[in-house]
Each structure stands twice: as structure tokens, then as C-alpha cells.
Amino acid sequence: MAILERVDVEQARAHLDGEFGHRLTNLRVNFGQLDMTVPPHDYVEVVTFLRDASGFRLRFFTFLSGVDRSEFGPEDAEERPHPLEVLIHLYSPEHVLHANLHVPVDPADPRCPSITDLFAGALWHERETHEMFGIDFEGHPGLVNLYLPEDFEGRPLLKSFKLPSRVVKAWPGAKDPEEAAAGGR
Amino acid sequence: MSITDPRTTEQTPVHGPEEIAKIVAGGNLQTEQMVLNVGPQHPATHGVFRLLATIDGEMLVDAQPIIGYMHRGYEKLVEARDYRQITNLVSRMDWLSGINNELPLALALEKLMEIEVPERAQYLRVIMLEMNRILNHLMFFASFGAELGAITPTFYAFREREDIQFALEMATGGRMHFGYFRPGGLKEDVPRGFIDQALKGVRQVMARIDQYEDLLVGNEIFKQRTVNVGVLEKEVAFNYGVSGPIARGSDIDFDVRKDEPYLVYDRFDFDVCSAPNGDCFDRFWVLIHEVVESAKIVEQAIADLPAGPTLGKVPRVIQAPEGEVYVRTENPLGELGMYLVSDGDRRPYRLKIRTPSYNNVSALQHVLKGTLVADMIAVLGSFFFVLGDIDR
Numbered sequence: 001m002a003i004l005e006r007v008d009v010e011q012a013r014a015h016l017d018g019e020f021g022h023r024l025t026n027l028r029v030n031f032g033q034l035d036m037t038v039p040p041h042d043y044v045e046v047v048t049f050l051r052d053a054s055g056f057r058l059r060f061f062t063f064l065s066g067v068d069r070s071e072f073g074p075e076d077a078e079e080r081p082h083p084l085e086v087l088i089h090l091y092s093p094e095h096v097l098h099a100n101l102h103v104p105v106d107p108a109d110p111r112c113p114s115i116t117d118l119f120a121g122a123l124w125h126e127r128e129t130h131e132m133f134g135i136d137f138e139g140h141p142g143l144v145n146l147y148l149p150e151d152f153e154g155r156p157l158l159k160s161f162k163l164p165s166r167v168v169k170a171w172p173g174a175k176d177p178e179e180a181a182a183g184g185r
Numbered sequence: 186m187s188i189t190d191p192r193t194t195e196q197t198p199v200h201g202p203e204e205i206a207k208i209v210a211g212g213n214l215q216t217e218q219m220v221l222n223v224g225p226q227h228p229a230t231h232g233v234f235r236l237l238a239t240i241d242g243e244m245l246v247d248a249q250p251i252i253g254y255m256h257r258g259y260e261k262l263v264e265a266r267d268y269r270q271i272t273n274l275v276s277r278m279d280w281l282s283g284i285n286n287e288l289p290l291a292l293a294l295e296k297l298m299e300i301e302v303p304e305r306a307q308y309l310r311v312i313m314l315e316m317n318r319i320l321n322h323l324m325f326f327a328s329f330g331a332e333l334g335a336i337t338p339t340f341y342a343f344r345e346r347e348d349i350q351f352a353l354e355m356a357t358g359g360r361m362h363f364g365y366f367r368p369g370g371l372k373e374d375v376p377r378g379f380i381d382q383a384l385k386g387v388r389q390v391m392a393r394i395d396q397y398e399d400l401l402v403g404n405e406i407f408k409q410r411t412v413n414v415g416v417l418e419k420e421v422a423f424n425y426g427v428s429g430p431i432a433r434g435s436d437i438d439f440d441v442r443k444d445e446p447y448l449v450y451d452r453f454d455f456d457v458c459s460a461p462n463g464d465c466f467d468r469f470w471v472l473i474h475e476v477v478e479s480a481k482i483v484e485q486a487i488a489d490l491p492a493g494p495t496l497g498k499v500p501r502v503i504q505a506p507e508g509e510v511y512v513r514t515e516n517p518l519g520e521l522g523m524y525l526v527s528d529g530d531r532r533p534y535r536l537k538i539r540t541p542s543y544n545n546v547s548a549l550q551h552v553l554k555g556t557l558v559a560d561m562i563a564v565l566g567s568f569f570f571v572l573g574d575i576d577r
Contacts, residue, residue: 004444031296031510061426062513062522063539072528087537089511089524093423093439100511100524121425124547132260147253147576156261163265 007055007095009034015055020046026102033098037082043103044113050090050099051118058090058099061121066133070107071159083107086135088115105135114139132157216242223561225254231328232572236549236565240558248553248561250546255576260538267531268294268368268503276362278540279574282321282517284313284353287366289523290536292447293512294368297505297527305493306370307448311486313356313365314448315479316349316383319390321517322430322476325569329469330401332566333410341397348386355379368503370496380487387480394480398473402466411465415552415564418463425551426544429519430475431568433459434468441515453485465560465567472569504531516541518569542574 009029016034017027024046027036038046050058070083082104090099105112114137116122126137127146134155137143145152154161224235233254239247259278263271271290276283288310295302323342330338350360356375357363365372401407417427422435433440438459442450458474460467505527513522519541526535545568553564 033511035509059420059423060428061424061544062520063426063524063537063544065524065537067526067535067537072526072534087524089522089539093437093444096444098511100509119424119426120421120551121544121547124543145253147256156258161261163261 004096005094007092007097009097012056012095012097019049019053030100033100035100035102037085037102037104040103040105040112043101044115044118046101047088047090047115047118055095056092056097056099057094058092058097060091060093061119062089062091062098064088064115064122064125064129066129066135066157067102068133068157068159084110084133084135086112086129110135112137116140131155134158218246221558225251231570234572234575236553236561238553238558238561243557243559245553245556245558245561248550250549252546252572252575255572257577259577260536263533263536265532268505268533271533271536272366273362273364275538276364277573278538278577279516279518279521279542279571280361281324281571282317283359283361284317284357284363284365285321285514285516286521287363288314289512289514289521290525291366291368292514293510293523293525294503294505296510296512297508297525298368298500298503300369300499301497302370303494303497304449304491305374306495306497308486308490309371309375309495310366311448311450311453312383312483312490313353313363315482315486316353316387318479318517319387319476319483320346320349320353322472322479323390325472326397326401326469326476329472329566329569330407332562333407335401335404335407338397338400341393341400345386345390345393348382348389350386352379352382352386355382367496367499369499370494374495380490383483384487387483390476391480394473394477402470402473408466410560410563411469411567413462414465414560415556415567416463417548417552421548421551422463425548427519427548428544429516429541429569430458430471431468431519431545433457433471434567435463436461441513441520445513447512447514449486450482452489453482455479455481465563468567468569502531504529505533513539518542518571518574519545538577540574540577542570542572543577546570546575 009032013027013029013034023042025037050056065087067085067087084105084107086103086105088101103112112135114126124146126140127143129135130137130143131145131148132155218239218241221238221240223238225233235251237249237251238245272287275286275290278286323346327339327342354360356379357365417435419435419437422432422437436459438457440457443457455478458471460470507527507529509526511522511524513520521541522539524537525533528534549568556564
């Protein structure tokens with residue numbers, strides 16, 4: 001059996017807060033996992049720290065993806081702080097510790113540093129996020145499409161990309177007309 | 186069977202890539218690099234998967250996996266469907282372990298909506314999850330044997346699968362896509378006779394598994410083709426996010442069921458199998474031994490199965506409150522995780538699906554580099570992937 005040195009997630013949060021302070025915003029514990037927002041220029045440094053620092057050792061690469069929050073919440077919601085973000089999840093097998101990192105990027109010119117030097121697993125995940133969200137990962141060795149054909153137009157996982165079948169035909173699961181209209185998203 | 190010492194007999198010496206290279210160089214053979222295209226239709230890939238191999242003589246200089254032939258865009262589709270529809274959609278990702286795929290979404294919704302799942306439902310879930318794991322592992326036991334030229338495992342495995350498959354069919358009506366888990370519990374209670382049928386299937390597997398182990402693990406030809414072939418190092422496995430039996434074949438003994446128990450897994454006595462060398466043999470050894478552990482869990486869960494309802498207090502319309510949660514479970518092939526972002530609607534705002542085969546196969550390029558062309562199929566087969574799980 002593996003010898004697990006479980007780390008208290010609140011302590012890890014305090015440790016991380018002491019290390020990076022205000023550079024990490026919205027640092028909290030969400031369902032037992034660390035959750036934080038990291039600006040793109042600090043992102044590689046934070047990931048390196050989480051991977052190598054004792055007490056963290058988050059060296060298991062779970063996934064990297066994106067979230068388009070431009071339509072989050074009710075339609076008339078206030079200004080959304082991070083319309084587009086890169087989302088990374090890392091895990092520490094020996095400390096049973098999770099971290100979710102949200103990296104906000106500029107939707108007009110989405111750029112984010114690549115972490116392929118730190119985690120080889122990010123190679124495919126960054127390619128997928130690039131084709132699905134249009135985010136450029138600077139430093140990735142070959143940012144070509146993973147799933148989609150080369151001549152595919154559009155970024156499918158952006159909220160602005162509507163499913164054609166939902167535009168021409170109402171959402172089949174709807175019971176009320178206003179629900180059907182929302183299906184197109 | 187012991188779970189600490191995978192090798193019962195002396196290790197067999199094999200010609201590794203270095204020796205072959207020496208033999209080639211000694212004969213002053215002139216070789217030239219060429220590109221060999223494997224797939225997208227190839228029997229060893231269990232689906233449409235392409236491998237762009239650069240070979241130099243008998244050596245693989247590079248092997249680039251090309252995926253996407255089965256991409257169905259589930260992450261986009263789920264955004265236009267409500268939660269009850271998604272249960273049936275996600276079971277089509279890894280079609281060999283349909284019921285396992287349904288779990289993370291149910292768990293994520295139960296966390297966000299704070300639904301309490303009745304004990305009976307949790308036990309029945311565990312029973313079904315582990316029976317599905319046995320089905321999945323027997324399938325790969327069959328296919329890995331077949332890929333290395335042994336056809337007998339296929340017949341044996343499918344004979345054993347049938348009884349377990351029938352038990353699942355009794356309860357759910359499906360053989361591949363079950364649609365049985367709901368947020369808060371199960372669709373309905375299991376029918377009369379299910380427990381007997383499940384026990385019959387599991388005990389049959391337990392009684393015969395030693396024989397199967399001998400059939401391949403104890404087979405000299407099998408060893409020649411798998412020992413020290415396609416080695417995946419421990420640190421590389423972490424770096425790529427490799428999980429499941431493939432990671433455990435590389436001396437990594439983590440298992441979500443043990444480290445972060447979900448459902449009622451902490452109440453059962455079972456071992457995490459792991460093997461030290463990270464080669465094809467060890468991956469297969471872990472796979473076959475996990476069948477026994479799963480069978481142990483099913484027997485314990487059936488013995489302790491409480492009476493009671495199988496569905497908790499669930500609102501008529503499943504509508505998760507605003508929030509985010511990452512839930513991971515131990516799928517037969519590795520860590521299946523779902524990151525659910527909910528904005529309070531009946532549909533997920535964003536559902537990131539982290540499938541095990543995707544991360545596992547991304548490490549293939551690293552493992553295949555420097556192996557022999559003849560070993561390529563053994564390595565591919567020992568990575569136990571399902572294409573639907575990679576492409577989603």
C-alpha cells in the first residue's frame with residue numbers, strides 16, 4: 001500500500017497564501033480542493049511551485065481545458081469578471097491534494113503560456129483547448145488541431161458557437177416554449 | 186495468487202532493441218528511415234485510431250498517435266441537454282464500462298445539490314460498478330491474448346462475461362448502455378434473482394481466474410513478448426497523468442477507491458494491485474489481478490447489502506445550484522473525472538470530461554519510441570484503451 005501523507009487542505013491554502021499572497025486571487029477551498037485564480041504571467045511560476053514544493057508535490061497532471069464564462073448566469077447579469085479562462089487541475093498522489101487553477105485570458109487576444117515543459121501530458125490538452133477555444137499557448141511545440149479537421153472554421157466550445165441543429169429545431173427536451181429558445185446555446 | 190511478486194519463475198532473457206541494433210550494426214546493414222502508417226482501421230486499435238510510425242529497420246524511431254476519428258463533441262452536446270439526458274449520453278464514452286461512466290455526473294450533482302443517497306443504492310452501485318469492471322477487464326484479457334496470437338482467452342473470457350452481463354441485463358435491461366444511475370440513487374431496485382445471478386457470475390470468475398492467469402501469465406511465449414517491452418517509467422506516468430491499471434503497472438499504487446473513497450468503498454476489504462517494472466507484462470498482470478479484487482468487493486457488498494429505498498429525496502426537476510465541483514472516480518481504465526460548472530440551470534454550463542484513455546494514450550508516443558516494430562502491437566494492446574473514451 002502506498003504510504004500517504006495526507007495534508008490538511010486548509011493548511012495548504014494558508015501556505016500557498018503566504019507564498020504568493022495577493023498574486024493569487026479568490027484562493028479558497030472548494031469541496032475539499034484548492035481553488036484559485038492566477039494571472040497568466042504568474043501561472044508558470046505557480047504551477048512549478050505546486051509541482052515541486054514540499055507539502056504540495058502536485059505532480060499528477062489531471063487535465064487542462066477552458067471555460068467560456070461570457071454567458072454565465074442570468075442574461076442581464078452584471079459585467080462578468082473573467083469571460084474566458086484556462087482551467088487546470090493538478091493532483092498530488094502522496095498528499096491526496098487537489099488544485100484547480102483558473103487563468104483568465106483576454107477574449108479578444110487569448111494567450112497563455114504553455115506548461116508543456118512542466119507536464120508532458122499538457123501537449124494534447126493544450127492542442128484541444130486551442131482548437132476548441134482559440135487560446136494560443138505560447139511555447140507549445142506544435143499547436144495543430146487534435147480532433148477537428150484542418151479546415152474547420154470556428155471554435156466549437158465557445159458560447160458564441162451555436163449548435164446548428166439547435167438553432168433550426170427547438171430543444172427537444174423542452175416542455176415550455178421559453179425553455180426551447182434557451183436550447184440553442 | 187500473491188499480489189506482491191508478479192514473477193513466479195525466473196525471468197526470461199529477451200532480445201531488446203539494443204541487442205537487435207548491435208546485431209544489425211555488426212552485419213553492416215544499411216538502413217533508411219521510412220514512414221509506416223498504421224490504421225485508422227487496424228484490428229489492434231479497437232476502433233479508429235491511427236499511428237504514424239517512423240521506422241528505421243526494425244526500430245520505431247517515432248510513433249505519433251493520431252486521434253479524432255470518433256470525436257462526437259460530447260462537451261458541447263451536454264451544454265444543450267438536461268441532466269437526465271446526459272446520463273445516457275456519457276455512458277457511450279467508454280462503451281465497455283457504461284455504468285462506470287454514469288457515476289461521476291451523479292456524484293457531482295449529489296455534491297452540488299446536497300442530495301443524500303440511501304445506503305442500499307450505494308451498495309447496489311458498488312456491486313454494479315465492480316461487475317462492470319470485471320466485464321471490462323475480461324474483455325481486455327481476451328483482446329490482449331488475441332493480439333499476441335492466443336485465441337483461447339477470447340472464448341474463456343466471453344463465457345465468463347455472459348453470466349455477469351446477464352445479471353446487469355436483468356436489472357437494467359441493457360447490455361452495454363445501462364442508463365441506471367440517477368442523481369440521488371438508482372432508476373429502480375434490482376429485480377428478484379439479481380443477487381443470485383450476480384453471485385453466480387462472480388464466483389465463476391473467482392473459481393477460474395487462476396487457470397486464466399496460468400494461461401497467459403505463466404505462458405513462456407507470452408512472457409517473451411511482454412517482459413521488458415514498452416516500459417513506462419513511474420515519473421513519466423505522473424507527468425502524462427496516466428492512471429488506472431497502466432499506472433499501477435508502473436509501480437504507482439494509487440487508486441481513487443482507496444485514497445479518496447467515494448460511495449461506500451471504505452467499508453470493503455480489498456487490495457490495490459501494483460507491479461514494479463512498467464512493462465507490458467506488468468500492466469497485464471495488474472489487470473488480471475484486479476478482477477479478483479473486484480470480485481471480492483462484489484461478494485462483500487452483497488453480503489452486507491442493506492434493505493431500504495434506492496432513490497433519495499430528489500426534486501422532480503434536476504437543477505443544480507450555482508457552483509463548481511470536480512469529481513473523480515476509478516473507472517476500469519483509470520481516473521474518470523468531471524468538472525461541472527453550473528449556473529443554476531437544468532443544463533450544465535460547462536462539463537469538462539477528463540477520460541482515462543485520453544491521458545493514457547498521450548503517453549504512447551514516449552513508450553513506443555525505441556521499441557521494435559514487432560512489439561508495437563503488444564504495447565498498443567497493453568495500453569487498454571477504448572477509442573470512444575479518447576475521442577469523446
